[in-house]
Amino acid sequence: MGQIANKSVTDFFVSGGQTITSSRTKLYGVQYIMPTSYDAASSGVPNIGTATIDTSTIELRDGSASGAITFKFTAPLSSDGYYNGINPINFMLGNNYVLFESGIHASSVGANVEGDNAVNGNTVTISFFYEVG
Amino acid sequence: MKKLTCIYKANPGSGASYKAQVVDGRCRVFVVWSGGSTLTAEGSTAPQIKFYNGSSVSGTDLRLQLTDTMNNAGYAYGSHWCVDLPSDGILFEDGLWIHFANLTYGVTVLVSGGAAS
Numbered sequence: 001m002g003q004i005a006n007k008s009v010t011d012f013f014v015s016g017g018q019t020i021t022s023s024r025t026k027l028y029g030v031q032y033i034m035p036t037s038y039d040a041a042s043s044g045v046p047n048i049g050t051a052t053i054d055t056s057t058i059e060l061r062d063g064s065a066s067g068a069i070t071f072k073f074t075a076p077l078s079s080d081g082y083y084n085g086i087n088p089i090n091f092m093l094g095n096n097y098v099l100f101e102s103g104i105h106a107s108s109v110g111a112n113v114e115g116d117n118a119v120n121g122n123t124v125t126i127s128f129f130y131e132v133g
Numbered sequence: 134m135k136k137l138t139c140i141y142k143a144n145p146g147s148g149a150s151y152k153a154q155v156v157d158g159r160c161r162v163f164v165v166w167s168g169g170s171t172l173t174a175e176g177s178t179a180p181q182i183k184f185y186n187g188s189s190v191s192g193t194d195l196r197l198q199l200t201d202t203m204n205n206a207g208y209a210y211g212s213h214w215c216v217d218l219p220s221d222g223i224l225f226e227d228g229l230w231i232h233f234a235n236l237t238y239g240v241t242v243l244v245s246g247g248a249a250s
Binding site: 072074091093098 | 136137138139141143220239245
């Protein structure tokens with residue numbers, strides 16, 4: 001294993017997603033957070049809303065927004081909007097890796113998954129641990 | 134070091150009690166990620182996600198079982214967690230089936246092997 005790089009990027013609700021690396025990359029892990037919003041105006045509970053699996057799923061594609069889905073995982077979700085709060089979590093693969101032949105592109109997760117009165121909804125942050133080459 | 138393949142599967146919402154084939158053929162599972170929502174009655178058994186060795190939905194060879202959060206009735210609880218398995222992974226000689234704990238689940242597994250590799 002060579003030198004491990006780390007890059008943290010935010011906001012995957014925007015169209016087009018984000019490019020993390022642009023050449024052959026071994027992904028060793030990610031750390032991830034989707035923060036809750038807080039609906040102080042009404043119920044006073046953290047509120048993420050009526051998300052579905054498809055709209056709260058992060059897709060890491062090979063090379064570009066049209067590349068093969070090489071890594072995919074689902075964000076926390078709730079069927080009726082009540083939530084206990086979300087902590088960061090991580091995928092660490094030990095000495096193993098997932099290979100992206102043409103680099104890592106993190107796709108948009110599509111619709112805003114926050115529910116009513118979302119305050120800080122559009123912030124998903126992912127820290128990537130990887131090696132280029 | 135092993136090159137792993139990421140496989141994602143959402144609960145198909147049909148079939149035999151939420152079971153779905155995830156890998157066809159011999160494989161080892163190294164990492165499991167679960168994201169989903171559960172709705173359980175207070176005091177009931179916590180939701181279980183079960184991983185079976187086999188090539189058909191009727192398989193009963195349970196190799197891995199993980200527990201999700203339980204909660205009070207009436208309030209769905211969204212959870213996400215990740216399990217790094219022991220360094221040699223968990224072996225499934227005949228393929229991998231997942232029995233989901235509830236309808237709104239998406240599970241990611243990182244594996245080596247499988248018929249497609």
